[in-house]
Amino acid sequence: MASRGPVGGLARACHPVPAAAVTVLAAAMAAGAGRGPVGTLLTGGAVAAGQLSIGWSNDLIDRRRDEAAGRSDKPLTGGEVTARRVAASTCWAVACCVLLSAACGVAAATVHLVAVAAGWAYNLRLKATWWSWLPYALAFALLPSFVTLALPGRPWPPAPVLGAGALLGVAAHFANVLPDLAADRAANIRGLPQRAGARASGLTAVLAATAAALLLAPGWPVLAVTAPPALAALLAPHGRLPFLAVIAATAVALGLLLLNGGLRNGF
Structure with a gap:
């Protein structure tokens, strides 16, 4: 290769x-x-x-x-x-x-x-x-803060943005480790997704990402994009579909957030 x-x-x-x-x-x-x-x-x-x-x-x-x-x-x-x-x-x-x-x-x-x-x-x-999700939640919640605190006046992001960031962090954690669950267990890495199993982890990733997207941009567009891969993730939890569902939810929410000026103007 x-x-x-x-x-x-x-x-x-x-x-x-x-x-x-x-x-x-x-x-x-x-x-x-x-x-x-x-x-x-x-x-x-x-x-x-x-x-x-x-x-x-x-x-x-x-x-x-x-x-x-x-x-x-x-x-x-x-x-x-x-x-x-x-x-x-x-x-x-x-x-x-x-x-x-x-x-x-x-x-x-x-x-x-x-x-x-x-x-x-x-x-x-x-x-x-058991706390493997916490660093992801914290880091993703702070990411928009890194952006806004560099603006004039150093404002913090609106509370929904911080909450959505934490949820996206949890979703990213569960989705990211799914392909390596078996190898991680063999290496004695027993974070929360490894303990929960593939199906529960895939469902958690999709639900957390969808909740984050709805928190940023409530409405049917988010559900229309995330529902099909969410359903497929339940049927094929070992594949990449949970990860794709997280990406889809994030992209839709971020696009609507930026179009509405959410970081700059609040909600």
Whole structure:
């Protein structure tokens, strides 16, 4: 495969799909809130750096456990990239995250760094506990705050936005771990989704994402988009449908939120 090798291994070790999704979400919110081209680039860059640090540290921290479980699909355990290279990249990502966040202002930077710290807390300990959902809920709730606190007057987002962010974080957590449930159990990672099982986790992901979307943009458009994949997720909980339902609900809600000026003007 083309991705086999140090560069491809490094790219895969950062968990590229979730990292890209969160970065695009943050940049879209920044643009919609009126941060301008420079502010949007700073926001996207800071979030991207933070996500890279979380993704790489995740594989570094889990390396021994993945080796014991025979996870040759992971870049580090599969020999695609060295631990030293991933560690160095993680350090650079942390440095860039701090600098780019600081460029957005003290209040915004503080909130974003707390969100990134929540991701690290998940990697270090919480992912294997009943509280595995909490860092996701906190980090996603703080993401729109990172955007608005960089605006003039440093306003906090409306309460529905904070609540929807927390719900989307829970949805993202359950949907993201679904494909790896069996491998995680083999590696003795017993977070809440691993304990709940595939069907309950898929349903939780879809319901949380739909609730978040309805909180941001009540109405039939959200239900029309999310209902079909939600039903399919119940029938095929081991597939990618719960994840697609989360993406669909997020996209619809974010689009309606930005069209209504929700971050900038409130509700």
